[in-house]
Amino acid sequence: MKFNVNEKGYYGDFGGAFIPEMLYPNVEELRLNYLQIMQEPSFQKEFHDLLRDYVGRPTPLFKANRLSEKYQTNIYLKREDLCHTGAHKVNNTIGQILMAKRLGKNKIVAETGAGQHGVATATVCALMGLECIVYMGAIDIERQAPNVARMRMLGATVVAAQSGSKTLKDATNEAMRHWINNPVDTHYIIGSVVGPHPYPDMVARFQSVISEEIKWQLKEKEGKENPDYVIACVGGGSNAAGAFYHFLDAPETKLIAAEAAGQGVASGHSAATTFLGKEGVLHGSRSLLMQTEDGQVVEPYSISAGLDYPGIGPMHAHLFKTGRAQFFAIEDDEALTSALELSQLEGIIPALESSHALAVLPHLKAKKDEIVVINLSGRGDKDLGTYMKRLNLI
Amino acid sequence: MNRIDKVFREAKGPVLNIYATAGFPNFDDTMTVIKALSEGGADIIEIGMPYSDPVADGETIQMANQVSLDHGMSVAKLFEQLKDLRKEVQTPVILMGYVNPVLQFGIEKFCQKCAEVGIDGLILPDLPMVEYLEEYKSIFDQYGLYNIFLITPQTSDERIRYIDEHSHGFIYMVSSASTTGAKTGISEEQEAYFQRIAGMNLKNPRLIGFGISDKESFLKASKHASGAIIGSAFVKLLSKSKDLKKDIVSFTQSIVG
Ligand SMILES: Cc1ncc(COP(=O)(O)O)c(C=O)c1O
Numbered sequence: 001m002k003f004n005v006n007e008k009g010y011y012g013d014f015g016g017a018f019i020p021e022m023l024y025p026n027v028e029e030l031r032l033n034y035l036q037i038m039q040e041p042s043f044q045k046e047f048h049d050l051l052r053d054y055v056g057r058p059t060p061l062f063k064a065n066r067l068s069e070k071y072q073t074n075i076y077l078k079r080e081d082l083c084h085t086g087a088h089k090v091n092n093t094i095g096q097i098l099m100a101k102r103l104g105k106n107k108i109v110a111e112t113g114a115g116q117h118g119v120a121t122a123t124v125c126a127l128m129g130l131e132c133i134v135y136m137g138a139i140d141i142e143r144q145a146p147n148v149a150r151m152r153m154l155g156a157t158v159v160a161a162q163s164g165s166k167t168l169k170d171a172t173n174e175a176m177r178h179w180i181n182n183p184v185d186t187h188y189i190i191g192s193v194v195g196p197h198p199y200p201d202m203v204a205r206f207q208s209v210i211s212e213e214i215k216w217q218l219k220e221k222e223g224k225e226n227p228d229y230v231i232a233c234v235g236g237g238s239n240a241a242g243a244f245y246h247f248l249d250a251p252e253t254k255l256i257a258a259e260a261a262g263q264g265v266a267s268g269h270s271a272a273t274t275f276l277g278k279e280g281v282l283h284g285s286r287s288l289l290m291q292t293e294d295g296q297v298v299e300p301y302s303i304s305a306g307l308d309y310p311g312i313g314p315m316h317a318h319l320f321k322t323g324r325a326q327f328f329a330i331e332d333d334e335a336l337t338s339a340l341e342l343s344q345l346e347g348i349i350p351a352l353e354s355s356h357a358l359a360v361l362p363h364l365k366a367k368k369d370e371i372v373v374i375n376l377s378g379r380g381d382k383d384l385g386t387y388m389k390r391l392n393l394i
Numbered sequence: 395m396n397r398i399d400k401v402f403r404e405a406k407g408p409v410l411n412i413y414a415t416a417g418f419p420n421f422d423d424t425m426t427v428i429k430a431l432s433e434g435g436a437d438i439i440e441i442g443m444p445y446s447d448p449v450a451d452g453e454t455i456q457m458a459n460q461v462s463l464d465h466g467m468s469v470a471k472l473f474e475q476l477k478d479l480r481k482e483v484q485t486p487v488i489l490m491g492y493v494n495p496v497l498q499f500g501i502e503k504f505c506q507k508c509a510e511v512g513i514d515g516l517i518l519p520d521l522p523m524v525e526y527l528e529e530y531k532s533i534f535d536q537y538g539l540y541n542i543f544l545i546t547p548q549t550s551d552e553r554i555r556y557i558d559e560h561s562h563g564f565i566y567m568v569s570s571a572s573t574t575g576a577k578t579g580i581s582e583e584q585e586a587y588f589q590r591i592a593g594m595n596l597k598n599p600r601l602i603g604f605g606i607s608d609k610e611s612f613l614k615a616s617k618h619a620s621g622a623i624i625g626s627a628f629v630k631l632l633s634k635s636k637d638l639k640k641d642i643v644s645f646t647q648s649i650v651g
Contacts, residue, residue, distance in 0.1 A: 008524075016522070016525060017522055018493060018520045018521065018522060018525070019520060019522065020449065020450040020519040020520055020544065021519065021543065021544040021545060021546055021549065021568070022450065022544070022546050022548075022568060022571060022572075022573075024522075024548075024549070024553075025546075025548040025549065025550070163453075163456050164446060164447065164456075164460070169447065170447075173447050173448075173449050176449045177449060177450075177452070177573045180449075180450065180571065180572065180573050181571060181572050181573060181576055182571070183546075183548050183571045184548070184571070278498075279497075280494045280497060280498065281492075281493050281494045281497060281520065282447065282494065283447075283449075284520070289494070291494070291498065293498065294468035294469060294470070294495055294498060294499075295445075295469070295494045295495035295496070295497065295498030295499065296445065296446040296463060296495065297446045297447050297494075
């Protein structure tokens, strides 16, 4: 079984490039060049130097002893929360801004939900001196005021997406429309392993540094490269793609994806795409998608803005369909409980997204001698408002 | 013969194609709009199937899509509204929409329904050429449906030739790098692009769309192509109209008259 993308841009039945002709020249230019550019030694050097000196990589692989004790197994946390800007998102934006420069683009457009990808994009644009426009749903702008302020402080223009449901899906539509209207000088930095081919593959490759590091770090600590489990949350799926990447062909490592069940899979307020979605096309690729019987995209819900997306990347749809990854639907309250637990057992306040991955632990039933790696995709600062309210911290 | 071919074969002047969103301004207006367009003298009628995420469309058509969806419009209901289409009008009708609702309806069933009610062609902007050729073409052909492809100022000559080779009916020339309704009027730069394409001697006729709003821009675009397409400007008229039939007939006549 092959889990990586094929020459046609597909992961099994999923992927492709379902884009209007207006986007074809840009996407085709990227498709023809991305692998070659990424393999150039000068690109590799610049990318890895920035990951080391600017992002702060490698991020630690931390043995969480008290958490391990509680769940009677061996739990390691991959500390993506310690990346500059507070989440794994910056691994991708560093890669893509270097790509954009090599393609001769001097303007960047991006979409953002919670604002983490927007902040990571605004950050690298400031670093490289490129103009940056970030589309964000009008509702999310209200919900995520601190990240809006961060983007503005970094010099980005934040534009409210007023169409549709005014959240991440609509911000993505608006970013695509912006790219259609500005095809020559602009590169679109997508924030997850979604979008038309080659985006899912390119973003997965940039994020794959996560599992590359896990391998050698685990070897140092445990004498073996492959853990028994890797757990990650899935919004679009970029941190999970990065954490799974170098284990895809290691069947002894079970891959576990945590989706946001919101108020419950059957509540009508959920973002658990593999449980509720059907095959369909959104934002340029064929994947699993939450939709009505008539094929209209359904508005998802999650307490965590970063998981509040009606689809998942085509790679994850393939991992789901083939059974290579197991998917759990984690409810808001479970994520909150796990956030509190990690804070008090390990002194680490996780992002709400990452808390969904942590909340798989009670369901996992890992054995005492097994090794579980959880990708801690981000830190909880941005979610303090929600934690204050929901955990009665005031 | 496909009604689209007949239009181009028999056209005496520039061909006028007008776009309207199905179920807009009101759910039951679809046939009223089609009949009035036909009576007013539109040569081709394009009916939009509304979608929640129309990425190639600007504000005006997004709004019409949303209103139509709020009315409960769907692919199935649209076919219901169109069931007596060919008893009433002989003007070619093209369905325009995004691929996901069509996929959910079922491709084969969709094409069968199109043939049943008398649809002549399809415009599915997010259905790429490679997918069309591999998965869809044989089904479209079987039901006599022309799939219309777009080209833009950024499309390479090589790709234009490739699109021309696989097109039937006409090629939809997007007038500038934009979503629908983003710009109005035609600049010199755009005219240069129109002339460049005209000089390529393609086998298919071309209609120019995006930014065409009135007689002046219609005639200007038609100088370099077989005709032009009006979309957002017409949808705006529909949103304001108090007497659909009268306003549509007089708008259409103001362009072709
Ligand atoms: C900390 C964190 N984790 C996870 C996600 C979800 O995205 P993805 O599934 O692409 O990793 C986000 C998105 O904003 C995030 O901020």
